[in-house]
Amino acid sequence: MITFFRQAFILAAKDTRIFWRDRFGLALAFLFPLLFAFAFSHALKDGGAPDATPRLTVVAQEKHGVLREISAGLAASGWAVDERTRQEALDAVENGKIEGFLLFPEGFGTSVATGGEARIHVVVSGNHPGAAAVLQGAARAIGSRVETLALAARAVGALEPARPPDAEAMLEALRLPPLTSLEMTRTGQRRHNPANFTLPGYLTMFVFFAAALGAGAIVRERQNRTLERLMSTGVRASSILVGKFLSGASRGVAQLTVLWTVGVLGLSMDLGASPGAVVVVSLLFVLVSAAFGVMLAAMVDNLRGAATIGVFTSLTLAPLGGCWWPLFIAPEWLQVMARLTPHGWANDAFNRLMLFGASASDVAPAMLALVMFAFVFGAIALLRFRFSPPI
Amino acid sequence: METYLEAEGLTKYFDGVAAVEDVSFVIRRKEIFGLLGPNGAGKTTTIRMLSTVLAPDVGDVCVGGHSVIREGDEVRKRIGICPQELALYPELSAVDNLVFFGRMAGLSGREARARARTVLASVGLESRGNEVVKKYSGGMQRRVNIGIALMNRPELLFLDEPTVGIDPQSRNHIFETVLSLRAEGTTVLYTTHYMEEADRLCDRIGVMDRGRIVAVDTPTELKRQVGDPDQTTLEEVFLHLTGRSLRD
Structure with missing residues (x-):
């Protein structure tokens, strides 16, 4: 068991090291979401009339x-x-x-x-x-x-x-x-901070995006037989899978840390009445994304497939899941569709916690749904993962 | 000489088609055994079965007294693999690559770093070990690829086309590395498409075609099957054994 975790951690540490040297990866993971969040928070800042008591x-x-x-x-x-x-x-x-x-x-x-x-x-x-x-x-x-x-x-x-x-x-x-x-978000004397909705949206979008594109790195290792080489040195398949999952998760945690810190300090974001629940939902979404990345690598044969499906799923699930606009202003059918995506559950939880003052127990169903998504993605990855390229 | 590897009736099917069929041969301790064959002959599939990466459908392999099927972990402790692909991380330095694979093979951090220095010296990269591999020439990358296979001090080294697409200097350095490994007691299985390479390096050669072993002998004896060994090239032997028709 010690060897299992040792190998998984060494593998994850190696991947993390490579990630920090990848300029495009860093821009996608950190710079892009911050740019989007800053731009849209600024654009939406002066929206709405400063009414009296609602x-x-x-x-x-x-x-x-x-x-x-x-x-x-x-x-x-x-x-x-x-x-x-x-x-x-x-x-x-x-x-x-x-x-x-x-x-x-x-x-x-x-x-x-x-x-x-x-x-x-x-x-x-x-x-x-x-x-x-x-x-x-x-x-x-x-x-x-x-x-x-x-x-x-x-x-x-x-x-x-x-x-x-x-x-x-x-x-x-x-x-x-x-x-x-009961706590409500009020319009009127105290203006609504758009970052409370924009940053969680772009955070979920880009955490998932980075994990999905990370699948390409796994596919490349399979194609150049690095994974096979590792297994021939006695590394267990399960150690490799867990290591890949951990590397995706650690990347996501780094994204969360940077984005939430900048959000709170730079955009005056309010994490609501239950900041701990915001952190838990964020971490669960990271686990879902990391599991999706490994699952995607398990499902595709080549780099082009990984890139195409990674971009397609990320850009489809983001708007469906309320990353670009709050789900509560979306039509009913879109709100139902959002329930089919991890983004939808995460963003709904973020909106409840950060806009409507909900408590941790209020978002427990969303947390459970995210655990289920992570479990399903992880199970598919486990069943379908191949360590050698197709013959 | 003592037998180190013994393959017995190895067979592997992909989608019902036999990629390797009833392959049997032995490799003796401290010899360089060449495995030659045209594209698609089954060399790489055979190496993958010998090195525990792929389970044979029929047959077994004994490496250093251990079955690849029943005692895979024991076999893996004794072997090193250098695939024909550059199975390494171009974004990392040569040292980082070697240390990573060494640690994954069970070495401690300190042991892996010390071993990496030795290996870098043996593949002629000691002065440039800290540069990222993607900045290396093709020959240097190939040498790192071999170096990774040496990290766990293997008793049996699989080299699958280690000299593809590199300059004569790097090729020559790889030859010298392989010969010095044999001198130190390492057994080597070497595949290549370059016949003069096999002629120069290998103690014995097995020729594969269409998934089967069609001949196993020393280079001289193989040449004798075709004509005068002093006048015949290994390429002529190869074409004699495998035919002149083009392969996919």
């Missing part, structure tokens, strides 16, 4: 403790909550007085408090697509907080079926933090 119109079709908590949470987070009936809100949208509203349907609070499924409806004027992003973001942030309560309610319901579905009692009994800790 207003959020809410329609609650039942009176329930959960809804009172949500309303109080929004108010405490700096939103001016405007409660109306459904008809009043629809008329206001129709007349152009408001751009949209959140509707909590009848049974919402009861469903949450009993651990059932609950939906928040976002109603938006067709003339104000931008409002959809704001309202969807708000709905997601509320949903994230409410999910915790619903989960707890299910657990309590299983243990104590007789307990009445009362939100305040539930929060009290479970000692859960009140929903007033």
Whole structure:
């Protein structure tokens, strides 16, 4: 086992050394994402009007403790909550007085408090697509907080079926933090920092891009029989695979370190309420990318194939996965498509954490999805990897 | 002389086609054994089976008393391979390449660096060992390629066309290196398309064609099969044994 890891680490160290001597590789890994992030953050900096306190119109079709908590949470987070009936809100949208509203349907609070499924409806004027992003973001942030309560309610319901579905009692009994800790990204006095969305987007794009292009180096080693030569000296196939994975991962970690540092210090990025979760999501995305690089090397026969597929997948998955624009402003079908990409899960988690103040538990599904992607890519690499060129 | 390598009935199929079929021969300790054959004769496939890289479909090879099938790790400790491709890292220096392969073969960092200095001297690159390999001439790169195969002090060295595309000086240096290795006790399997090279270096030669061994003997005895050994070239023997038709 010691020999296994020793060989893997020596191989990864050698690859890392080669990487630091590759000017194009360095530019792709560090310079390009920073240039893009700086350029687009600057371009988007002055967008939007500096409004006063943001207003959020809410329609609650039942009176329930959960809804009172949500309303109080929004108010405490700096939103001016405007409660109306459904008809009043629809008329206001129709007349152009408001751009949209959140509707909590009848049974919402009861469903949450009993651990059932609950939906928040976002109603938006067709003339104000931008409002959809704001309202969807708000709905997601509320949903994230409410999910915790619903989960707890299910657990309590299983243990104590007789307990009445009362939100305040539930929060009290479970000692859960009140929903007033809800944090929202506000427009108005404090302007939104576009780097909070641009840099994570370009980070995911270029971490993946560098890993995908790294597949070419592995293919070249196979073609010139360097891998075969290593195996003839007694190096285990598994050591080579793990070494290649580690070299891709260490490159990705170097990218993360540089990009996040520059983002925070140079672009005044805000990592949100859970910076640790941002780091975990970033590291998981690095693992996915490294596994993809080895998988790609396993799937192609030659350098041209590696380069073509590497560029194609990187440039296709980036926009699909929300690297170029926030997913929450994208149409529904694109948001569904994004779930098929690791970029989509990572960017959704970054947006939740850095734009909507979500906590680590809110992005746990995204973390799990990234682990699954890494596992699937790694398994395919393990099954398909060849150490010799095709005959 | 004591037998060091014994191949027995080696056969390998690719997509149902026999690339190597029923190949048997022995290599004696401390001899330079030449393996000649036209393109596609099966030389490289045979070397890959002898060196544990490729498992034979039929047959076995015994290297230094160890089966490549059952005792691959023991065989790998005893062999060094120099493939015909430049199986090295052009972005690294010669020293870094040698140290890397040495460490992967089990040497400690200190041992690998010390061994790298010795190997660089033996391939005539001691003064330029710290330059990146991609700046080397073709001949120098070939010498590094051989040097890597020497890092683990192999008892049996496989040299697969080590002199392709290099100048006469580098070729001559490689010959001298190979001869000195034999003098130090290393057994060498050498493949080449240059007949005069085989004639000059090899103690015995095996000729392969269409996946089979068609002759094994000393250069002189092979020549005698065609005519007067003093008047016959190895190339004439080769063409006599393998025919004059062009190969893919």
